[in-house]
Amino acid sequence: MVTKDYYSLNEVSEILGKSKETLRRWDRDGKFKAVREPISQYRIYKKEQVNKLLKQLSIDYEDTIDNSVIPIREFSAVELFAGAGGLAVGMENAGIKCVALNEIDKWACQTLRENRPQWNVLEGDIKSFNFSEYQNQVDIVTGGFPCQAFSYAGKKLGLKDARGTLFFEFARAVQEINPLICIGENVKGLLSHDKGKTIKGMTSILDEIGYNVVPVEVLKAVNYKVPQKRERLFLVGVRKDINIKFKYPKPHNKIYNLIDALKKGELYDCDVPTSPGAKYPDHKKAVLDLVPQKGYWRNLPLDIQKEYMGKSFYLGGGKTGIARRIGWDEPSLTLTCSPAQKQTERCHPEETRPFTVREYARIQTFPDNWKFMGSVSQQYKQIGNAVPCNLGEEMGYAIINFLNTYYSQL
Missing domain, CATH: 1.10.1660.10 (Multidrug-efflux Transporter Regulator; Chain: A; Domain 2)
Structure with a gap:
């Protein structure tokens, strides 16, 4: 007590x-x-x-971490599964040039072209592209490949055993390009996917094609100037002829909250711009009107809890995403591809509505001038799937630090 x-x-x-x-x-x-x-x-x-x-x-304790570093030459990257460009924007902010980006979603490709006409956007299925023209011409290959189970033909998974998966295509592109370093990113769940076999298989494949895998880390975006409790796993491969240790970016001391995303302050120099957004149906709005900031379904009267949640009320688990209203003084929970899913509610702190498109983009640390193409639902999907730009920038600095060391030793 x-x-x-x-x-x-x-x-x-x-x-x-x-x-x-x-x-x-x-x-x-x-x-x-x-x-x-x-x-x-x-x-x-x-x-x-x-x-x-x-x-x-009182001696003015502030964020003492600064991961920024200036590249000693122009570093280039090919990005696979590029989405709406969150990782690419972040790496660009760090000082890395994207020479080509592959993406299958047509709306995401339109977003990339709209914002960066100079980028070479390779639209279509990665399986239809050959990347040999970039062989030994590019320093980095990045890619947020989807997580898929492998078929295990033997004790040690090889590249041929991964055919039909998108990680095979990622590895094939790395093999064709032969970069100094490759970076794969995925959800935290990849660690336990198929009882850990999937991540072991990926490590085995990168080893086969000539890359030593750095110990896998799950980075919390909230520690890297992102006002969101999002976690991303990074799989880093260093070409075997390079004897330089890759170091992940140091986490910052300062945590940014929702108010930092949507209001004028350190992250943005103005309040969030107005934009379209999803709306709640009247019956849902009436329920969420009863939920205070930082509250969720447990803050509702018992009879409304049971009615609103249905069978979920009797299931185990905290179910903390149901009827959840975010508070100004906390980071947002992880954004999803749809802003009003019942199990992963992300309600505005004061108004009873989902976050708008631009609010979504701010929470993912996209710049306000980054336009998203397609319908509102397509825009939400692109933003929700993205790597937060600020996290991408911090990873970019870590990559530059590695490459600076490499080139300074030549």
Whole structure:
């Protein structure tokens, strides 16, 4: 039980002006350790510990991490499964030139061409393209390939066993281009997909085509100037003739919240522009009107909970995405391809509606002048599938750091 000698996590968050996510990360990293309340195991903090840190913070404690680095020459990339360009925009901001981008979705291709007419957009199924013209001409190959199970012909999966999967096409392109480094990105679930066999198979295939795989990491976008609790797995392969260690970008100290995405501040120099957006039907709006900021279905009266959730009410799990309203002072939950799915609700903090297209784009850290083509639903899909631009930029700096070291040793 919290006594007068201790503060709760909520209280410390208010006292220090830091988000609860930041405090949890500091606890995990050992920077500001909490103790555990004996029964509930909630984090609590000694008052003298909090007061000591408060004095340190008064010395203007700010984000001391800076991953930015200037490329010593022009570095180039081919991007596969490019989508609406989140990763490409981020890497461009870091200083990497995209020489070609492949994408099958026609609306995403229109988005890429609309915003970057100079980019070489290869529209269509990756299987129909040969990338040999870029052999030894490009430093980097990136790609957010979909996660698919393999058919295991033997104990060690080889490239031929992966035929028919999109990772095979990613690996084929890497083999044809022969870049210094390749970067694959995917959802966190890839780690456990098919009981871990899928990621092992991918590692085996990259090894076969001449790449050492760096230990896989799942990066939390919220640690890289993205106001969203999104996690992305990165699979990094370094060509075997290169004896340089790749280092992932260091996580930032500062966590940005929804207010930083939608209001004028450090991330954007104006409030979010108006734009079209989805709407709730009247019966759903009436329910969500009852949910406070940072609340969800448990904040509803019991009879409405049961009516609104139906069979889900009796199932296990927290179901914390149902009837969820995001708060101004927290990062958004991970955006999906549709802004009003019942299991993954993302309601505006003050107005009872889903986020608009431009609000979606801000939460993914796209620039305001990045136009999305197609219907509103197509635009939501493109944004929801994207790598946040700021996360892409931070990965871009890590790649540049690696390449700077390589070229400076030649």
